[in-house]
Amino acid sequence: MIMEKSQFLGYLNKEFINNFVEAIKNYNTDYKKMRIEIMPALPKPFRNINKLAINTIYIENVDYLVIHFSSGNKFTIDYTIQDRNIFLESLLEAEEGVFYETSSIDEVLTQDTGGFVIYLSYEAFMKRYKEPKEFAHEIIRTNVDYYSEYTKFQLNWSSKDHINKDSYISNLKGIADQFHKLIYDENTPELTIDKFLEDNSIILKGALKLDKLKHQCVLENTLSKYAHDLRPDLIGYDTFEKNWVIVDYKKANKNLMKNIDKTRTGLKSEVHSLRDQLYDYVEYFDEDQHRKEFKKKYKVNVEHPSAIGIIGKLDNNLSNEFNRLLKNEPRWLKLIPYNYLYENFISFIESGEKFLEK
Structure with missing residues (x-):
């Protein structure tokens, strides 16, 4: 039956x-x-x-x-x-x-x-x-x-009589507009974007789904494995994957791909440099002494973290080729263009409007 x-x-x-x-x-x-x-x-x-x-x-x-x-x-x-x-x-x-x-x-x-x-x-x-x-x-x-x-x-709202969901959503959209202007201005310094993301951490929480954000942590070079102390832009906790994630930002005005529409299309050297830098951060936590010192200083236990590199922007018509190239990258690494980060934040705002009815 x-x-x-x-x-x-x-x-x-x-x-x-x-x-x-x-x-x-x-x-x-x-x-x-x-x-x-x-x-x-x-x-x-x-x-x-x-x-x-x-x-x-x-x-x-x-x-x-x-x-x-x-x-x-x-x-x-x-x-x-x-x-x-x-x-x-x-x-x-x-x-x-x-x-x-x-x-x-x-x-x-x-x-x-x-x-x-x-x-x-x-x-x-x-x-x-x-x-x-x-x-x-x-x-x-x-x-x-x-x-x-x-x-x-x-x-923080100055007019307590007008606090409602609409004013909050409007505030988020204002943050998104400012972020859009920054990443599409070819003259925006890298540190300006760093500071904006630190001051407006809702972008990172909403777009990357991270919690317990820790900005500019110092990874002390205790074992002299590196030329100097390491300082990732951000460390946060991914509650879905149940794992800590190390994030670093680079300039938004970078092109990510070379030899487009040619036989040897690939990621540019700046992307490889970011990957190598993130690997140092990830590898740092392989050492038991490093983990203990970080836990003592920042009160969290980071083991086997993954990494996200945020760099450049990508035209939508290149997304398939970009995804093909990412297949060659290590599993611990995600590469996210700034316009993807912006679009993820817009999706977060829109989903909030669905969830939170007037």
């Missing part, structure tokens, strides 16, 4: 929900180890996660799943099938694949009641079903980053 699609989705939905909720619990444990409380930043139903009431509706005629999270007396998962839902059909006309609805950030901060609804097309659901940890991480990061940064924004 062949199971109908709607029934099959019911089985998958239960497995997805259980894995998704378990991932949030695990991330909560990981964040607590870093002394970061994430639950107050999430929509209210998730704050008592063991009493979540989850109701999934599959709307057959539009092939969508609507997953609603609310507070209940115990943990429950329900699944129902509907042929039509005029209200939801009209809502989904404007969205493609996935849409989130949650309480406003002001309600989150004041601990008011807020539900959480996820709308997923069949294709989007199957993608999330395969990667529940990544989906949980996406939801946590957006809410937690907005919660912490918005709270800081509240403290």
Whole structure:
């Protein structure tokens, strides 16, 4: 007997929900180890996660799943099938694949009641079903980053009567505009961009998904392996990969590729130089003595870090060729052009506007 699609989705939905909720619990444990409380930043139903009431509706005629999270007396998962839902059909006309609805950030901060609804097309659901940890991480990061940064924004806002989500989003867009001008001005010094990223760390948190940022740490040359002390621009913690990441920035006005459209297309020498510099930083933590000294000084234990190099800009029409060249680079390394970093930050802002309804 062949199971109908709607029934099959019911089985998958239960497995997805259980894995998704378990991932949030695990991330909560990981964040607590870093002394970061994430639950107050999430929509209210998730704050008592063991009493979540989850109701999934599959709307057959539009092939969508609507997953609603609310507070209940115990943990429950329900699944129902509907042929039509005029209200939801009209809502989904404007969205493609996935849409989130949650309480406003002001309600989150004041601990008011807020539900959480996820709308997923069949294709989007199957993608999330395969990667529940990544989906949980996406939801946590957006809410937690907005919660912490918005709270800081509240403290610094001069007109307390006009603090709301719109003013905060506007502030983020202003930061993005300034960053765009800096990276597209051929005369911007490297140190100017360094200082701007340090002063506006929300770009790095939102675009690179890093926490516990430590700027300009000194890696002391205790064992005399290097010509001098090392000083990476940034060290941060990737909560998804559960690993520390070393980041270094170079000039934004560099071209990344040479011999474009020729037989020996490759990365330019400046990129190789950045890779070599990052390797020194990564290799530094191979030594037990270095790790102990860094932990004593900065209160974190860094083992087997990965690295991100941010350099230059890349035209969109060269992205396929650039990705081909990256296959030859070591697994511990990511190379990110500045315009990619900017686009990732814009995506972060846009996802915040989805999550944080007026």
